Amino acid sequence: MRIGYARVSTADQSLDLQIDALKADGCERIYTEKASGGKDDRIELQRALDTLRPGDIFVVYKLDRLARSTLKLISTLDEIKKRGVEFVSLSDKIDTSTAAGKALFGMLAVFAEFERNVIVERTKAGLAASRARGRSGGRPKTDQRKVAKALKLYDTGTHTVTEITETTGVTKATLYRAIKERQGR
Template identity: 80%
Template sequence: MKIGYARVSTADQSLDMQIDALTAAGCERVYTEKASGSKDDRVELARVMDLLRAGDMIVVYKLDRLARSTVKLISTLDEIQRRGAEFVSLNDNIDTSTAVGRAFFGMLAVFAEFERNVIVERTRAGLAASRARGRNGGRPKTDRKKVAQAVKLYDTQAHTVTEITEMTGVTKATLYRALKERQ
C-alpha cells in the first residue's frame, strides 16, 4: 500500500499542495500533521509507522516533511527498511527501492540537517544583534510591586480575578503563580 504523509510546522500553514501531490502519486491513504519536524512525538507519523507492513511505501512531498535531523531521518529510514517497506520523496526524487535512491537519501539528509543548523545559527545571531542594540525578546519583566498589589486585592476578596488583572496589569497566570508560591 502507498501511504502518504504530509506535515506543516504551524497551524496557519496549508497542507493542500502536499495532499494534492501525494494523491496524484497514487497514495491510498494520506496522513496529515501540523507539528514541527524537530519533534519526536508526532502522532500521525507514529500512526503511519505502526501501519507500515512489508511491501508498503511511505511517500512524502519533500524530505524535510519526514524529519529535520540526519539522525532522525536515518533512524526513520532504518525503521521503514526493517519493516520491509520503502520510502519515496516526490520533490527530491528519492526512491529507496533503488541503490541510487538510498545513496541520494543519505546525502540529502545531511543537507537537510545543514539547512536547519544554518537557520538556528541565523536566528541566534539575529537575537544577539538585537540584544546588542538594547532590545530583549521574551516576556516583559514582571513588576513585583504590581504583583504584590494584585495579591493584596485578591486577598480582600472584593474583586474578581478579571477585575484585578485589569486594575494592575498583572496576568492571571502571574497572579496564580504568585499565590501558589506563597503557600
Template identity: 60%
Template sequence: MKLGYARVSTQDQSLDLQIDALKAAGCDEIYREKVSGMKDDRPELERLLAYARPGDTLVIYKLDRLGRSTKRLLELAEELDRRGIELVSIRDQIDTSTAVGKAMFRMLMVLAEMERDIIVERTRAGLEAARARGRKGGRPVKYGEGNAKLAHAIELYRAKEKTVPDIERITGVSKATLYRALKKAGASQ
C-alpha cells in the first residue's frame, strides 16, 4: 500500500500541491498535517507510522516534509528500514526500494548534516572574530555596573524598607537583574 504524507508548517499554507503530487504518485491514503517540521509531535505522521505495515511505501513530496533535522530524518529512515517500509520522495527522486535510491537517500543525509556543520563552524568563526575585535555577543546589558537605576534598586533592597515588587515598580529593574547584581556584589538575597 502507498501511504502519502503531506505537511506544511503553518495553518495558512496550502497542502494542495503536495496532495496533487501524492495522488499522481498513486497513494492509496494521504495523511495531512499543518505543523512545523521542527516539532517531534506530529500526530498524523504518528498515525501513518502506526498504520504502516511491512511492504508498504511511505510517499512524500520532498524530504523536508518528513523532518527538518538530519537526526530526525535518519531516525525515521532507520525505523522504516527496520520495519520493511520503503520511502519515496517525489521531488528528490528517491526510492529506497532500489539500491541506488537507498544510497542517494544516505548521501543526501550526509550532505545535509555537512551543510549544518558548516553553518555552525561559520557562526563560531564569526563570533571569535568579533570577540577578537572587542565585540561581545548576546543581548545588550540594560542595567550594567554603574547604572543609576540598578544602583538605586540595590540601595532600596539593602535598606529593607521596600519589597522586591515595589523596587521593580519604582526603578524598572527586574527581580532577576536585581538578584544577579546582588549576587555579583556578594550580598545575600
C-alpha cells in the first residue's frame, strides 16, 4: 500500500499541492497535518508511521515535510526502513526501492552522523573552555536547608505546592523528588 503524508507549518497554509501530488503518485491513504516540522509530537505523522506494514511505500511530497533536522529525518527514515517499508520523496526524487535511492539514503545517514559528531565536539570544547575559566558544568547544587523547609511546609497541609515553591525557591520537581525519597520510593 502507498501511504502518503502531507504537512504545512501553519493553519493558513494550504495542503492542496502536496495532496494532489500524493494522489497522482497513487497513494491510497494520505495523512495530513498542520504543525511545525520542528515538533516531535506530530500526531498524524505518528498515525501514518503506525499504519506502515512490510512491503508498504511511505510517500512525502518533499523531505522537509517529514523533518526539519537531518538527525530527525534520518531517525524517521531508519524507523521506516526497520519496518520493511520503502520511502519516496516526490520532489527530491528519492526512492529507496532503487539503487540510487538507497545510495542517497546512505549518504544522508553519513551526513547525519557527521552532524551529530560535530555537535558532540562543540559541546566538549565549550565545557572545556568553561572549566578553563573556573566554571563547573551541571546543575547547581540544591540547598538542602531550603528543601527541608519546603518539606515542613508541605507536611502542614496548609500551603499549595505553588506557594511552597514561591516561598522557598525550591522547584516543583525538586520538592516532589524529595517527597518520593522520603517515602523510600
